[in-house]
Amino acid sequence: MAEHSEVLRELEGRFGTGTIQVQETKDGMPTAWVSSEQLREVLGHLKTSSGGSYPLLYDLTAIDERNRKHREGQPPSDFTVVYQLQSFERNEELRIKVALQGERPSAPSVTGIWKNANFYEREVYDMFGLGFEGHPNLSRILMPPWWEGHPLRKEHPARGTELGPFVMDEAEQERQLEMLRFRPEDWGMKSQAEGHEYFFVNIGPQHPSAHGVLRVVAQMDGEVVVDLVPEIGFHHRGAEKMGERQSWHTFIPYTDRIDYLAGSMNNFPYLLSVEKLAGIEVPPRGKVIRILMAELFRVISHLVYYGTFSQDVGQMSPVFYMFNDREKGFDIVEAITGGRMHPGWFRIGGVAMDLPEGWDSMVRGFIKYMRRRLKDYDAAIMRNRLFQARTKGIGALSLDEAIEWGATGHFLRACGLEWDLRKKRPYGGYETFEFDIPTASHGDSYDRLLIHVEEMHQSLRIMEQCLANMPAGPYKSDHPLAVPPRKDGTMQDIETLINHFLGVSWGPVIPAGEASVTVEATKGNNSYYLVSDGGTTSYRTRIRTPCFAHVQMTPVMSRGLTISDLVVILGSVDYVLADVDR
Amino acid sequence: MNPVLFAIALVFGILFFAAFVIWIERRFLALVQERYGPNRVGPLGLVQVIADIIKILTKENWIPPFADKGVFVIAPMIIMVTVLASFAVIPLGPGIVASDLDVGLLFFLAMSSLAVYSVALAGWASNSKFALLGGIRAVGQMVSYEVFMGISLLGVVLQTGSFSLVAIIEAQRRLWFCVPQFVGFVVFFIAGLAETRRIPFDLPEAESELVAGYHTEYSGFKFAMFYLGEYVGITLISSMIVVLFFGGWLGPWLPPFLWFVVKTLFFVVVFVLIRGSLPRPRYDQLIGFGWKLMFPLALANLVATGGIVLALAR
Numbered sequence: 001m002a003e004h005s006e007v008l009r010e011l012e013g014r015f016g017t018g019t020i021q022v023q024e025t026k027d028g029m030p031t032a033w034v035s036s037e038q039l040r041e042v043l044g045h046l047k048t049s050s051g052g053s054y055p056l057l058y059d060l061t062a063i064d065e066r067n068r069k070h071r072e073g074q075p076p077s078d079f080t081v082v083y084q085l086q087s088f089e090r091n092e093e094l095r096i097k098v099a100l101q102g103e104r105p106s107a108p109s110v111t112g113i114w115k116n117a118n119f120y121e122r123e124v125y126d127m128f129g130l131g132f133e134g135h136p137n138l139s140r141i142l143m144p145p146w147w148e149g150h151p152l153r154k155e156h157p158a159r160g161t162e163l164g165p166f167v168m169d170e171a172e173q174e175r176q177l178e179m180l181r182f183r184p185e186d187w188g189m190k191s192q193a194e195g196h197e198y199f200f201v202n203i204g205p206q207h208p209s210a211h212g213v214l215r216v217v218a219q220m221d222g223e224v225v226v227d228l229v230p231e232i233g234f235h236h237r238g239a240e241k242m243g244e245r246q247s248w249h250t251f252i253p254y255t256d257r258i259d260y261l262a263g264s265m266n267n268f269p270y271l272l273s274v275e276k277l278a279g280i281e282v283p284p285r286g287k288v289i290r291i292l293m294a295e296l297f298r299v300i301s302h303l304v305y306y307g308t309f310s311q312d313v314g315q316m317s318p319v320f321y322m323f324n325d326r327e328k329g330f331d332i333v334e335a336i337t338g339g340r341m342h343p344g345w346f347r348i349g350g351v352a353m354d355l356p357e358g359w360d361s362m363v364r365g366f367i368k369y370m371r372r373r374l375k376d377y378d379a380a381i382m383r384n385r386l387f388q389a390r391t392k393g394i395g396a397l398s399l400d401e402a403i404e405w406g407a408t409g410h411f412l413r414a415c416g417l418e419w420d421l422r423k424k425r426p427y428g429g430y431e432t433f434e435f436d437i438p439t440a441s442h443g444d445s446y447d448r449l450l451i452h453v454e455e456m457h458q459s460l461r462i463m464e465q466c467l468a469n470m471p472a473g474p475y476k477s478d479h480p481l482a483v484p485p486r487k488d489g490t491m492q493d494i495e496t497l498i499n500h501f502l503g504v505s506w507g508p509v510i511p512a513g514e515a516s517v518t519v520e521a522t523k524g525n526n527s528y529y530l531v532s533d534g535g536t537t538s539y540r541t542r543i544r545t546p547c548f549a550h551v552q553m554t555p556v557m558s559r560g561l562t563i564s565d566l567v568v569i570l571g572s573v574d575y576v577l578a579d580v581d582r
Numbered sequence: 583m584n585p586v587l588f589a590i591a592l593v594f595g596i597l598f599f600a601a602f603v604i605w606i607e608r609r610f611l612a613l614v615q616e617r618y619g620p621n622r623v624g625p626l627g628l629v630q631v632i633a634d635i636i637k638i639l640t641k642e643n644w645i646p647p648f649a650d651k652g653v654f655v656i657a658p659m660i661i662m663v664t665v666l667a668s669f670a671v672i673p674l675g676p677g678i679v680a681s682d683l684d685v686g687l688l689f690f691l692a693m694s695s696l697a698v699y700s701v702a703l704a705g706w707a708s709n710s711k712f713a714l715l716g717g718i719r720a721v722g723q724m725v726s727y728e729v730f731m732g733i734s735l736l737g738v739v740l741q742t743g744s745f746s747l748v749a750i751i752e753a754q755r756r757l758w759f760c761v762p763q764f765v766g767f768v769v770f771f772i773a774g775l776a777e778t779r780r781i782p783f784d785l786p787e788a789e790s791e792l793v794a795g796y797h798t799e800y801s802g803f804k805f806a807m808f809y810l811g812e813y814v815g816i817t818l819i820s821s822m823i824v825v826l827f828f829g830g831w832l833g834p835w836l837p838p839f840l841w842f843v844v845k846t847l848f849f850v851v852v853f854v855l856i857r858g859s860l861p862r863p864r865y866d867q868l869i870g871f872g873w874k875l876m877f878p879l880a881l882a883n884l885v886a887t888g889g890i891v892l893a894l895a896r
Contacts, residue, residue, distance in 0.1 A: 201711050208793060223715065223865060314781060314788065314862025320615035380859070386782060387861045563715070564864045567791045
């Protein structure tokens with residue numbers, strides 16, 4: 001066991017050999033199985049241990065293992081709960097797994113260790129029907145409360161046509177409406193306090209500032225928000241379930257729609273994970289084209305955030321300017337890919353096509369144009385004193401709070417932590433680019449916007465470097481598992497012909513294994529945890545999105561402020577409901 | 583001219599002008615925001631407002647079942663009546679005034695105070711949480727801003743020695759009051775913005791927070807009255823600024839009435855530009871700004887003007 005990573009050896013040293021079982025994974029992330037009795041102890045130790053602690057619960061999910069064939073070297077398990085932890089000191093991630101036996105087993109809840117485990121455990125309960133002992137309010141989160149079954153269990157049908165005809169009579173409608181009624185007691189809220197009554201305002205799912213179908217129920221004392229319950233799930237499409245049905249290749253366009261503002265950026269973590277499983281190396285030109293597209297989409301997504309945020313504060317015009325700028329960005333996306341918001345442009349092993357003629361002058365023009373516009377916006381928004389009065393000090397978080405609630409991306413940078421995966425753990429070719437990580441110090445709404453604005457400048461800088469150093473050569477790997485497979489040799493040798501035939505008709509067969517790659521997406525860290533069972537589809541696709549964690553934090557930021565501040569805070573979080581609900 | 587005919591012509595003229603202001607706002611705001619705005623109906627989209635009026639008049643007259651029906655219907659009427667009535671005292675040109683009251687300015691202030699009832703009752707009668715919050719905000723805001731709106735005008739009254747708007751215009755033959763009463767002008771302009779509930783003072787209807795605030799539950803013609811009332815209000819405040827501080831109909835070359843219209847339009851455009859550029863303060867910031875900055879400023883202006891007028895009179 002000499003090749004074990006340091007942290008696993010430390011764990012063995014502390015809890016004794018035999019208590020943890022190590023698993024090899026394709027992504028090289030240290031992975032260990034722990035018994036459910038020892039889980040809390042191990043996780044608590046990992047969170048607080050001095051010298052390389054893991055303070056952030058990055059992801060908590062589960063795998064239905066009952067149909068899985070390739071489980072070499074893993075303890076027997078029907079359902080596995082997976083905890084992914086993040087250490088800033090070690091710059092490393094750690095995966096802890098717990099094996100559970102039975103049809104509806106339970107695991108100990110870790111809400112006492114990490115506050116953000118609350119939503120995640122509810123999600124696992126909702127999707128798999130697993131229990132969590134000690135969870136304060138284990139209820140459905142993504143599916144409606146009247147749903148029968150737990151969608152990510154293997155026996156649950158994946159298509160609507162398998163569910164039988166849909167009937168909705170008036171009594172059923174009444175029943176469902178009644179189930180949606182908000183009851184303060186369910187959330188531990190009082191509707192009355194000494195001498196006065198609170199009133200509850202239901203904001204969303206249809207509200208101008210909910211930015212999609214988020215429902216927030218605010219407990220109000222006059223205009224002051226006493227407490228808040230975010231309710232999500234109205235935008236749930238079952239993306240993870242679809243991942244188990246679509247081939248590795250045909251799932252790509254689905255990823256575009258996870259964070260629908262960031263298009264190609266979503267392809268990135270998914271394909272990096274698939275490529276890790278398959279062992280594909282993307283050629284340099286393919287890498288730079290991907291980075292170019294990802295950064296272009298970062299600018300496009302940030303523009304929407306910038307505009308809508310200022311609209312939330314009451315400014316009417318910027319959103320129009322920024323949608324116009326975004327349109328200019330989409331012109332480039334259209335010229336390169338033919339699509340606009342969801343081009344589905346990346347492929348396993350590279351991208352779909354080479355860059356068109358004249359792309360460079362378009363990108364150059366866009367960079368020049370955007371720099372001028374960003375300067376104007378600084379004057380109109382960032383330096384506007386009314387705007388500053390509304391956003392500075394509103395929704396402030398300390399770094400510890402942000403980490404405790406599983407925040408990533410701009411939240412951490414706004415709190416002063418210089419943390420950007422593109423720099424800290426470069427993926428997909430970012431190591432060759434020069435850019436800075438912007439940071440701020442107050443962690444409030446204004447700082448979060450500041451980070452976004454500075455990131456746009458940095459993205460333009462990266463795009464400039466893509467322009468200057470676009471390598472020649474192929475844009476897609478000639479690995480046999482790359483899709484669509486290469487065709488030039490198909491008429492000469494049988495091997496290429498077979499690969500091509502399989503790759504086109506079934507889709508590639510990705511070798512069994514597990515991999516997860518995290519990228520610095522537009523709204524925080526996004527990763528795809530893929531489990532392959534050696535088939536043409538994924539066995540389990542886990543999409544860890546940043547917004548899920550960030551929406552959960554909104555009550556922490558808004559307690560004690562007014563309803564106007566709540567709108568500012570919701571605007572500053574930068575979430576997309578499609579990304580929250582998947 | 584027959585006074586009744588004149589009054590009818592005035593009311594329709596103002597409503598027509600307000601509709602024109604809607605067109606100006608939509609086209610001009612679009613220009614500011616890099617859009618086209620309504621440009622399909624009629625030349626330059628000029629007939630768009632008429633099409634909208636036809637649409638809105640043919641809508642169902644819907645009253646929410648949970649609303650206080652009587653008050654719910656009366657509320658939008660109040661705003662139309664008070665704003666239109668204010669125009670009775672505004673001289674549009676020499677001799678073109680429905681009623682040259684000796685207390686014209688007080689009549690204007692009284693009417694604008696009554697307009698608060700419209701918004702407050704709408705918010706209350708809707709029996710909806712967002713509307714209620716909007717109504718409460720409206721009352722707090724308008725009552726606060728009314729105070730120094732009145733005080734800011736007293737400087738003009740002191741200099742003229744009369745509450746009659748015609749007298750005030752005549753007193754500006756040598757010098758427009760925007761020069762000696764500059765502070766009063768600024769304060770009145772800001773209070774006017776608040777009076778018409780425009781950005782940055784649109785808290786009662788703050789779209790991003792309260793959906794539509796006090797008129798969340800309104801639709802059809804009752805909503806149109808609030809909507810049109812807002813634009814008649816903008817026209818009213820713009821013409822009051824012109825009358826009190828920019829010499830009313832006074833001006834060389836052009837006919838007096840045209841001068842009045844041109845000056846008023848100028849301030850309408852300024853209103854639109856402000857809407858296109860500023861964000862909205864928070865409620866406590868808004869009230870703080872009013873009481874801590876505008877109110878002392880208006881008082882200081884009154885005392886200074888009084889002192890100077892007294893000194894000059896001796």
